Amino acid sequence: MGTKGAETRQRIIEATRSSIERRGYFGTGLNQILTASDTPRGSLYFHFPGGKDELVAAAITQTSGLIDAALDAADISDPAGAVADLITLLGDRLEASGWENGCPVATVALEISGTNDIVQQACAQVYAQWTEALRIILRAGGHRNAEDLAVSLLALVEGALLLARTHRSREPLDRAARVARTLL
Numbered sequence: 001m002g003t004k005g006a007e008t009r010q011r012i013i014e015a016t017r018s019s020i021e022r023r024g025y026f027g028t029g030l031n032q033i034l035t036a037s038d039t040p041r042g043s044l045y046f047h048f049p050g051g052k053d054e055l056v057a058a059a060i061t062q063t064s065g066l067i068d069a070a071l072d073a074a075d076i077s078d079p080a081g082a083v084a085d086l087i088t089l090l091g092d093r094l095e096a097s098g099w100e101n102g103c104p105v106a107t108v109a110l111e112i113s114g115t116n117d118i119v120q121q122a123c124a125q126v127y128a129q130w131t132e133a134l135r136i137i138l139r140a141g142g143h144r145n146a147e148d149l150a151v152s153l154l155a156l157v158e159g160a161l162l163l164a165r166t167h168r169s170r171e172p173l174d175r176a177a178r179v180a181r182t183l184l
Helices: 003-023 030-037 041-047 052-063 065-072 079-096 106-112 117-140 146-167 171-183
Strands: none
Touching: 003 030, 003 041, 003 052, 003 106, 030 041, 052 065, 052 117, 065 079, 065 117, 079 117, 079 146, 079 171, 106 117, 106 146, 117 146, 146 171
8 A cells, every 4th residue: 555545544544533432433424534534435445345344443443552652651660650640641632622532442332342343352452452551560560460450440540531521520530540549
């Protein structure tokens, strides 16, 4: 694929990522993606012959980079600080978006994981990556129960994001950060 093709593919993925995070799977239409990405319909099916499911899975996989980068840059000597930094990053992003950009995966995962294997697998893979990154940070910080803590902390962050988005307030995130510090 040439540079132009790669750029077109990336525009389609970015338009999809933005829409599914804000509107979910069912609230995102292909015509909307084409308009937002300024792409002809034929390009969409050229890059994503599996249609919407393949496209959404690609967008979910790529959007995981936000959390991946934050966890990769975390100070592994301070697991509590790493989780607090992650919560702050997600809270800043959520607030700056007018309470629309919560977790880049959760909106779709809650909506469709039970009925769509392709999208479910993409969501599961991303959550597994984040859990593993947290486990590594926690293990490096001396936590023997790192696996359980990683899952619990991810659930805490996801729940806090959902509540913050719903209440349009950072308070649930601030509380989650305090609880994370207590756990760690």
